[in-house]
Amino acid sequence: MLGSSTAYEIEQRITSEIRLGEKVMVMLDSDHRAEHVANELRIWSKHVTPGQYLIVEDTNVNGHPVAGWHGPGPMEALKQWLPSNPEFSPDFTREKFLFTFNPSGWLKRRQLEKISLKTQK
Numbered sequence: 112m113l114g115s116s117t118a119y120e121i122e123q124r125i126t127s128e129i130r131l132g133e134k135v136m137v138m139l140d141s142d143h144r145a146e147h148v149a150n151e152l153r154i155w156s157k158h159v160t161p162g163q164y165l166i167v168e169d170t171n172v173n174g175h176p177v178a179g180w181h182g183p184g185p186m187e188a189l190k191q192w193l194p195s196n197p198e199f200s201p202d203f204t205r206e207k208f209l210f211t212f213n214p215s216g217w218l219k220r221r222q223l224e225k226i227s228l229k230t231q232k
Contacts, residue, residue, distance in 0.1 A: 116141045117150040126158065135160045140168035143181070148188035156196060159220045165199060167216035175214060189215060198222070 114121040116139070129135055137155045139148060148167065159165045170186040172178040193199065198220055205217035 117147065117154060122154055129158065133160075134163050136163040136166070138166040138168065139185075140166075143169050143172060143184045145183035145185070145188040145191075148185045149192060152188060152192045152196075156192075156199065156220075159199075161198075161220050161222040163220055164202070165218040165220065166213060167218065169212055170214050170216040171212050185216065186214070189218075193218075 112121060112124060135158050137159050139151045139155065141147070141151070152165075152167070156165055167185050167189050169184070170189060173181040173184045173186060175186045193201075199218040200221065201215045202217045202219040203215075205211070206214065
């Protein structure tokens with residue numbers, strides 16, 4: 112497919128390829144400006160199935176620790192997005208060799224536990 116990763120038509124085409132019960136992992140690696148990555152996170156995170164990963168590539172730019180001149184990028188988008196998406200958490204075991212282009216960028220989706228509240232009479 113050729114098109115922007117944030118285009119509605121691209122999302123619809125890819126979504127139509129996902130079959131019921133399939134495991135879905137998403138890797139984001141296109142325009143590295145924070146605004147674009149934030150849109151990708153909003154669009155594509157909902158397609159990641161529990162137990163799978165949402166990988167945000169190149170979170171190392173803008174001084175994390177390289178390319179300090181880059182300006183706000185993937186890491187800044189991730190830091191803003193992550194607190195309001197508790198079903199995702201960084202999996203630091205993916206950084207076990209101490210060198211990565213994706214620090215904090217391997218996000219594993221977990222199934223949130225449902226809390227049942229019993230009413231007292």
